[in-house]
Amino acid sequence: QVQLQESGPGLVKPSQTLSLTCTVSGGSISSGAYYWNWIRQHPVKGLEYIGYVYYSGSTYYNPSLKSRVTISIDTSKNQLSLRLTYVTAADTAVYYCVSRSGYVTSWGQGTLVTVSS
Protein backbone atom coordinates (compact mmCIF):
# COMPACT_ATOMS: atom_id res chain seq x y z
CA GLN A 1 0.00 0.00 0.00
CA VAL A 2 1.31 3.40 -0.92
CA GLN A 3 2.27 6.04 1.62
CA LEU A 4 1.50 9.70 1.06
CA GLN A 5 3.06 12.82 2.55
CA GLU A 6 1.75 16.33 1.99
CA SER A 7 3.99 19.37 2.16
CA GLY A 8 3.71 23.09 1.57
CA PRO A 9 3.29 26.46 3.29
CA GLY A 10 1.13 26.49 6.37
CA LEU A 11 0.16 30.12 5.91
CA VAL A 12 -1.10 31.82 2.76
CA LYS A 13 -2.27 35.39 2.37
CA PRO A 14 -5.74 36.16 1.03
CA SER A 15 -5.96 36.45 -2.76
CA GLN A 16 -2.72 34.50 -3.20
CA THR A 17 -2.20 30.95 -4.50
CA LEU A 18 -2.11 27.89 -2.28
CA SER A 19 0.39 25.29 -3.54
CA LEU A 20 0.80 21.85 -2.00
CA THR A 21 2.79 18.78 -2.97
CA CYS A 22 2.14 15.16 -2.12
CA THR A 23 5.06 12.73 -2.28
CA VAL A 24 4.15 9.12 -3.00
CA SER A 25 6.24 6.22 -1.71
CA GLY A 26 5.77 2.49 -1.92
CA GLY A 27 4.31 2.71 -5.39
CA SER A 28 4.53 4.53 -8.69
CA ILE A 29 2.39 7.53 -9.45
CA SER A 30 2.53 6.34 -13.05
CA SER A 31 0.65 3.19 -12.13
CA GLY A 32 -2.71 2.96 -13.76
CA ALA A 33 -3.97 1.21 -10.64
CA TYR A 34 -4.46 4.46 -8.73
CA TYR A 35 -6.44 7.65 -8.83
CA TRP A 36 -4.76 10.48 -6.95
CA ASN A 37 -7.12 12.74 -5.05
CA TRP A 38 -7.14 15.85 -2.90
CA ILE A 39 -9.66 16.24 -0.08
CA ARG A 40 -9.84 18.99 2.50
CA GLN A 41 -11.35 19.23 5.95
CA HIS A 42 -12.67 22.54 7.13
CA PRO A 43 -12.70 23.29 10.85
CA VAL A 44 -16.48 23.59 10.81
CA LYS A 45 -17.83 22.61 7.37
CA GLY A 46 -16.38 19.13 7.36
CA LEU A 47 -14.85 17.09 4.57
CA GLU A 48 -14.89 18.36 0.99
CA TYR A 49 -13.73 16.60 -2.15
CA ILE A 50 -11.45 18.75 -4.32
CA GLY A 51 -10.59 16.56 -7.31
CA TYR A 52 -8.37 13.88 -8.80
CA VAL A 53 -5.66 13.29 -11.35
CA TYR A 54 -4.99 10.03 -13.13
CA TYR A 55 -1.58 8.87 -14.33
CA SER A 56 -2.56 9.84 -17.88
CA GLY A 57 -3.00 13.43 -16.75
CA SER A 58 -6.78 13.38 -16.93
CA THR A 59 -8.43 15.33 -14.13
CA TYR A 60 -11.73 15.95 -12.40
CA TYR A 61 -12.47 18.99 -10.26
CA ASN A 62 -15.32 19.65 -7.90
CA PRO A 63 -17.55 22.21 -9.66
CA SER A 64 -17.54 24.30 -6.49
CA LEU A 65 -13.78 24.86 -6.93
CA LYS A 66 -13.24 24.21 -10.61
CA SER A 67 -12.45 27.78 -11.60
CA ARG A 68 -9.61 28.02 -9.05
CA VAL A 69 -8.04 24.56 -8.80
CA THR A 70 -5.37 22.66 -10.72
CA ILE A 71 -4.16 19.16 -9.87
CA SER A 72 -1.16 17.72 -11.66
CA ILE A 73 1.40 14.95 -11.42
CA ASP A 74 5.17 14.90 -11.78
CA THR A 75 6.20 11.38 -12.64
CA SER A 76 9.93 12.15 -12.38
CA LYS A 77 9.47 13.04 -8.71
CA ASN A 78 6.59 10.64 -7.97
CA GLN A 79 4.55 13.57 -6.73
CA LEU A 80 1.18 15.16 -7.24
CA SER A 81 0.41 18.80 -6.71
CA LEU A 82 -2.51 21.03 -5.84
CA ARG A 83 -2.85 24.69 -6.77
CA LEU A 84 -5.74 26.80 -5.53
CA THR A 85 -5.85 30.41 -6.64
CA TYR A 86 -7.39 33.50 -5.09
CA VAL A 87 -7.72 31.97 -1.65
CA THR A 88 -9.88 33.40 1.11
CA ALA A 89 -10.37 32.53 4.76
CA ALA A 90 -12.93 29.94 3.62
CA ASP A 91 -10.05 27.93 2.17
CA THR A 92 -8.50 27.44 5.61
CA ALA A 93 -8.49 23.68 6.11
CA VAL A 94 -6.44 20.54 6.53
CA TYR A 95 -5.55 19.30 3.05
CA TYR A 96 -5.16 15.58 2.42
CA CYS A 97 -3.87 13.69 -0.56
CA VAL A 98 -5.63 10.37 -0.98
CA SER A 99 -4.91 7.45 -3.28
CA ARG A 100 -7.68 5.22 -4.54
CA SER A 101 -7.14 1.74 -5.94
CA GLY A 102 -10.26 -0.28 -6.45
CA TYR A 103 -12.27 0.22 -3.30
CA VAL A 104 -9.32 1.04 -1.07
CA THR A 105 -8.22 4.53 -0.17
CA SER A 106 -5.01 5.57 1.55
CA TRP A 107 -4.68 8.99 3.14
CA GLY A 108 -1.70 11.17 3.88
CA GLN A 109 -1.42 12.65 7.35
CA GLY A 110 -2.74 15.99 6.12
CA THR A 111 -1.34 19.48 6.25
CA LEU A 112 -3.03 22.51 7.78
CA VAL A 113 -3.21 25.58 5.59
CA THR A 114 -4.36 28.83 7.16
CA VAL A 115 -5.38 31.76 5.00
CA SER A 116 -4.66 34.98 6.83
CA SER A 117 -2.93 38.27 6.30
Next chain:
Amino acid sequence: AIQMTQSPSSLPASVGDRVTITCRASQGIRNDLVWYQQKSGKAPKLLIYAASSLQGGVPSRFSGNGSGTDFTLTISTLQPEDFATYYCLQDYNYPWTFGQGTKVEIK
Protein backbone atom coordinates in the same frame (compact mmCIF):
# COMPACT_ATOMS: atom_id res chain seq x y z
CA ALA B 1 -23.96 16.78 -6.00
CA ILE B 2 -25.38 13.96 -3.91
CA GLN B 3 -26.13 15.02 -0.36
CA MET B 4 -25.30 12.67 2.49
CA THR B 5 -27.25 13.14 5.71
CA GLN B 6 -25.70 11.45 8.70
CA SER B 7 -27.30 11.00 12.11
CA PRO B 8 -26.98 11.51 14.93
CA SER B 9 -24.31 14.20 15.03
CA SER B 10 -23.42 13.21 18.57
CA LEU B 11 -23.82 9.82 20.20
CA PRO B 12 -23.12 9.47 23.93
CA ALA B 13 -22.37 5.84 24.71
CA SER B 14 -20.67 3.54 27.19
CA VAL B 15 -18.13 0.79 26.73
CA GLY B 16 -19.99 -2.38 25.86
CA ASP B 17 -22.89 -0.59 24.16
CA ARG B 18 -24.15 -1.46 20.72
CA VAL B 19 -24.20 1.71 18.62
CA THR B 20 -25.67 2.42 15.22
CA ILE B 21 -25.01 5.38 12.94
CA THR B 22 -27.18 6.15 9.95
CA CYS B 23 -26.38 7.75 6.63
CA ARG B 24 -28.95 8.67 4.00
CA ALA B 25 -28.19 9.65 0.41
CA SER B 26 -30.26 12.19 -1.49
CA GLN B 27 -30.48 9.71 -4.39
CA GLY B 28 -29.74 6.06 -4.91
CA ILE B 29 -26.05 5.17 -4.78
CA ARG B 30 -26.26 1.36 -5.07
CA ASN B 31 -23.82 0.14 -2.42
CA ASP B 32 -21.15 2.76 -3.14
CA LEU B 33 -20.81 3.82 0.46
CA VAL B 34 -17.69 4.00 2.64
CA TRP B 35 -17.33 4.42 6.39
CA TYR B 36 -14.35 6.12 8.03
CA GLN B 37 -13.24 6.57 11.60
CA GLN B 38 -11.31 9.69 12.54
CA LYS B 39 -9.50 10.43 15.76
CA SER B 40 -8.34 13.87 16.77
CA GLY B 41 -5.45 15.16 14.69
CA LYS B 42 -5.37 12.08 12.48
CA ALA B 43 -6.45 11.28 8.95
CA PRO B 44 -9.65 9.31 8.46
CA LYS B 45 -9.18 5.56 8.65
CA LEU B 46 -11.05 3.29 6.25
CA LEU B 47 -13.37 0.89 8.07
CA ILE B 48 -15.88 -0.36 5.53
CA TYR B 49 -16.21 -0.06 1.76
CA ALA B 50 -18.95 -1.09 -0.65
CA ALA B 51 -21.42 -0.55 2.21
CA SER B 52 -20.65 -3.81 4.01
CA SER B 53 -17.13 -5.02 3.21
CA LEU B 54 -14.77 -4.84 6.15
CA GLN B 55 -11.34 -3.41 5.39
CA GLY B 56 -8.47 -5.71 6.33
CA GLY B 57 -7.34 -5.33 9.92
CA VAL B 58 -10.59 -3.72 11.10
CA PRO B 59 -12.19 -5.55 14.05
CA SER B 60 -15.25 -7.62 13.31
CA ARG B 61 -17.33 -5.65 15.83
CA PHE B 62 -17.71 -3.10 13.03
CA SER B 63 -20.32 -3.86 10.40
CA GLY B 64 -22.05 -1.97 7.62
CA ASN B 65 -25.37 -2.48 5.95
CA GLY B 66 -27.61 -0.90 3.37
CA SER B 67 -28.12 -0.23 -0.28
CA GLY B 68 -29.75 2.46 -2.38
CA THR B 69 -30.26 5.45 -0.10
CA ASP B 70 -30.14 4.15 3.49
CA PHE B 71 -27.05 2.83 5.23
CA THR B 72 -25.95 1.96 8.74
CA LEU B 73 -22.69 1.47 10.58
CA THR B 74 -22.94 -0.67 13.70
CA ILE B 75 -20.40 -1.25 16.42
CA SER B 76 -21.59 -4.36 18.20
CA THR B 77 -19.72 -3.91 21.48
CA LEU B 78 -18.15 -0.50 21.91
CA GLN B 79 -14.53 -0.53 23.01
CA PRO B 80 -12.56 2.34 24.60
CA GLU B 81 -10.59 2.88 21.38
CA ASP B 82 -13.82 3.34 19.39
CA PHE B 83 -14.57 6.77 20.81
CA ALA B 84 -14.02 8.87 17.71
CA THR B 85 -15.84 10.63 14.89
CA TYR B 86 -17.31 8.55 12.08
CA TYR B 87 -18.03 9.70 8.54
CA CYS B 88 -19.84 8.20 5.61
CA LEU B 89 -18.74 8.88 2.05
CA GLN B 90 -20.53 8.21 -1.21
CA ASP B 91 -18.21 7.23 -4.06
CA TYR B 92 -21.02 6.47 -6.47
CA ASN B 93 -20.21 9.53 -8.52
CA TYR B 94 -18.14 12.68 -8.51
CA PRO B 95 -17.83 14.84 -6.58
CA TRP B 96 -17.56 12.40 -3.72
CA THR B 97 -19.55 13.75 -0.79
CA PHE B 98 -19.33 13.10 2.92
CA GLY B 99 -21.77 13.00 5.77
CA GLN B 100 -21.38 15.64 8.48
CA GLY B 101 -19.93 13.16 10.94
CA THR B 102 -21.05 11.42 14.14
CA LYS B 103 -19.02 11.93 17.26
CA VAL B 104 -19.22 8.87 19.51
CA GLU B 105 -18.42 10.18 22.96
CA ILE B 106 -18.33 8.90 26.48
CA LYS B 107 -21.71 9.03 28.19
